[in-house]
Amino acid sequence: RGEMTVGELAKLLHKDASEVIKKLLFLGVMATINQEVDLETIQLIADEFKVEVDLKLPVSEDPFEETEEKDEEADLQERPAVVTIMGHVDHGKTTLLDAIRKTNVTSAEAGGITQHIGAYQVEYNNKKVTFLDTPGHEAFTLMRSRGAQVTDITIIVVAADDGVMPQTVEAISHAKAANCPIIVAVNKVDKPEANPDRVKQELTEYELVPEEWGGDTIFVNVSAKQGMGLDELLEMILLVSEVNEYKANPDKRARGTVIEAELDKGRGPVVRILVQHGTLKVGDAFVAGTCFGRVRAMVNDRGRRLKEAGPSTPVEITGLTDVPQAGDPFMAFEDERKARSIAEKRATTYRQSQLGANTRVTLDDLFKHI
Ligand code: GTP
């Protein structure tokens, strides 16, 4: 399929059409000015003229962007904060999350079978908080590179007996790049060799200065193992949530992000998503990445069947035709036909963006660079 004509390409490259045709001939392609050239040829010709091009389509061409219903300020309602726990290996991320979860599961759901859905929701002081289960830093980077901003707050866990380590620094830079408020949880304070003040001292180098030292970073001393400091940590999360007023419109078609996806032998493709906008309902047609389907069944992190899921709710759903990737955007549509056509459109866009992935300048930028 042609992307543009020889004439258009020449114009874009600020060259004469005859020069482009000559180059094409040189490459063994007989072409006229109105002939369409594909992306690969555009790339080759650009190389010939030593012009860098990036054929990635602008975000504005993602059909998701055009089809999302826009929100009015009045439609927005408070939603739970989405919190990610990050930190160096063995500093206690999983233990901390387990401890928070064990003590703060809503009574209606206590005793439910724990599902592994990559995200959990707890309730504290009648407020819900959604936790993303320590995605590896690579998953976080992948999500960010795909433009998926799923986290509202990052908790950086630092073991008080070990101090700031390479992955701590990496986690801090991820959080800062994503413009995400940081709460530092200084963990393992139960250990005799724990030195929380040293952790604070070390973190000042990364512009994380505790309030008592004149900074504005929240530090909480915790022991995930002994369940110490968890209330304070949750209170701080709620405080940051209140200040930032996380909101979403629950009354529209759902939009969110794929957290995990896999092929289950019995159930087919299973996808765990975080609903970020709108409400997802059983029976809804949807697109995840370049895959489409219809929500057959939906369960929460306690294995409970749900009929619908609003903003900041992590759910596991079945009913897809294929397996999407972590970080893929997700959107519900009015019917399956629409979903299918949007999925196909996205697949084309995606292929094209793959083609342009290793070049630097966008077509829009071209003029500025030659
Ligand atoms: P990775 O997922 O491998 O990066 O590790 P993690 O950060 O999830 O650490 P994990 O929760 O697996 O804990 C690592 C070890 O530290 C385990 O042996 C825990 O029992 C121990 N640990 C975690 N929190 C505490 C704590 O507060 N006090 C003490 N004494 N040990 C802890």
Ligand code: MG
């Ligand atoms: Mg872990």
